Amino acid sequence: xxxxxxxxxxxxxxxxxxxxxxxxxxxLAGTARLPGALAPVRHSSGHGKxxxxxKATSFYDTRFLNLLRFYVFxxxxxxxxxxxxxxxxxxxxxxxxxxxxxxxDYWEYYKHPISRWIARYLLDPPEKEYEKQxxxxxxxxxxxxxxxxxxxxxxxxxHRGDGPxxxxxxxxxxxxxxxxxxxxxx
Amino acid sequence: xxxxxxxxxxxxxxxxxxxxxxDTSVPNPVDIFQTVFNYVVDxxxxxxxxxxxxxxxxxxxxxxxxxxxxxxxxxxxxxxDYLCFYEAEAQWRRDRMVDQEIVEIIRERLGAxxxxxxxxxxxxxxxxxxxxxxxxxxxxDRYGDLGxxxxxxxxxxxxxxxxxxxxxxxxxxxx
Numbered sequence: 082x083x084x085x086x087x088x089x090x091x092x093x094x095x096x097x098x099x100x101x102x103x104x105x106x107x108x109l110a111g112t113a114r115l116p117g118a119l120a121p122v123r124h125s126s127g128h129g130k131x132x133x134x135x136k137a138t139s140f141y142d143t144r145f146l147n148l149l150r151f152y153v154f155x156x157x158x159x160x161x162x163x164x165x166x167x168x169x170x171x172x173x174x175x176x177x178x179x180x181x182x183x184x185x186d187y188w189e190y191y192k193h194p195i196s197r198w199i200a201r202y203l204l205d206p207p208e209k210e211y212e213k214q215x216x217x218x219x220x221x222x223x224x225x226x227x228x229x230x231x232x233x234x235x236x237x238x239x240h241r242g243d244g245p246x247x248x249x250x251x252x253x254x255x256x257x258x259x260x261x262x263x264x265x266x267x
Numbered sequence: 268x269x270x271x272x273x274x275x276x277x278x279x280x281x282x283x284x285x286x287x288x289x290d291t292s293v294p295n296p297v298d299i300f301q302t303v304f305n306y307v308v309d310x311x312x313x314x315x316x317x318x319x320x321x322x323x324x325x326x327x328x329x330x331x332x333x334x335x336x337x338x339x340x341x342x343x344x345x346x347x348d349y350l351c352f353y354e355a356e357a358q359w360r361r362d363r364m365v366d367q368e369i370v371e372i373i374r375e376r377l378g379a380x381x382x383x384x385x386x387x388x389x390x391x392x393x394x395x396x397x398x399x400x401x402x403x404x405x406x407x408d409r410y411g412d413l414g415x416x417x418x419x420x421x422x423x424x425x426x427x428x429x430x431x432x433x434x435x436x437x438x439x440x441x442x
Contacts, residue, residue, distance in 0.1 A: 169319050169323075174329050175327065175328075177330070178331070190332070222347070
């Protein structure tokens with residue numbers, strides 16, 4: 082903007098000099114000339130001529146970024162402060178050999194104090210998780226076994242015909258008309 | 268805090284920098300830099316670190332490496348005993364992780380040896396290189412081409428095939 086104003090000022094001064102000299106010599110073709118009267122203008126020191134710069138709005142962008150920063154820091158800063166406090170004043174655990182005859186609790190296998198706290202109060206002990214998984218596996222295994230046995234029983238009963246399944250209703254033998262089959266010459 | 272490397276495990280020999288004699292009266296700029304660094308950076312950082320350690324030393328607590336009991340292997344499980352399969356699979360995965368760490372440690376030892384010896388590495392690190400080759404071959408034989416879905420069962424099958432081929436190789440030359 083200041084450069085623009087300098088350019089305008091230089092052009093104005095040049096034009097004024099030209100107008101003052103009367104211009105007896107021919108003008109060069111294509112010389113840039115400012116239209117209208119030429120007068121020196123004083124602009125605010127350093128800031129230059131105030132321009133109305135046309136650009137796309139940044140209102141929504143700045144609003145989004147401000148809100149993002151606000152909501153991230155709203156919980157981010159307390160969490161960061163808490164974690165810094167834990168790391169400085171409580172500190173991580175040291176690695177040690179398991180003493181003789183001592184069975185550590187399941188949370189004592191973690192290093193960071195927050196991991197230890199989560200393992201102790203929020204999560205189930207890994208032995209319990211193991212047993213839960215094994216219980217699920219056991220239930221599924223029993224279901225598989227029963228299903229296979231059912232399929233086998235169905236197959237055998239269908240094949241042998243001596244079980245309670247696969248009994249089909251047939252018409253009563255008293256309803257059968259034997260007159261066609263009673264004599265050999267029909 | 269990341270763990271500091273264990274220098275004793277890598278057998279770093281003591282440095283043999285010779286003490287030089289000063290000829291000029293110009294002070295060594297390295298000394299100036301060292302003292303400046305010492306006062307500007309080293310001392311405050313050490314002070315803060317020691318203060319933090321004093322706070323942490325008030326209530327110390329420890330963590331341990333878990334020792335798992337050995338359970339029956341996959342080859343000792345009856346067919347259809349899914350619980351036995353699950354325990355054997357868990358144990359096989361733990362053993363595979365341990366083997367991976369072993370290979371990694373021996374690889375690091377070779378790297379440390381190379382760094383230590385410098386231009387003499389091809390002669391002086393032969394033992395470590397041979398050990399690494401052995402261990403990598405053993406790992407490849409056992410866990411090698413099982414793929415991402417490899418489990419205890421595929422590993423057992425691979426072992427079975429290896430034994431069959433060994434037996435064939437034994438019988439064929441003798442014929």
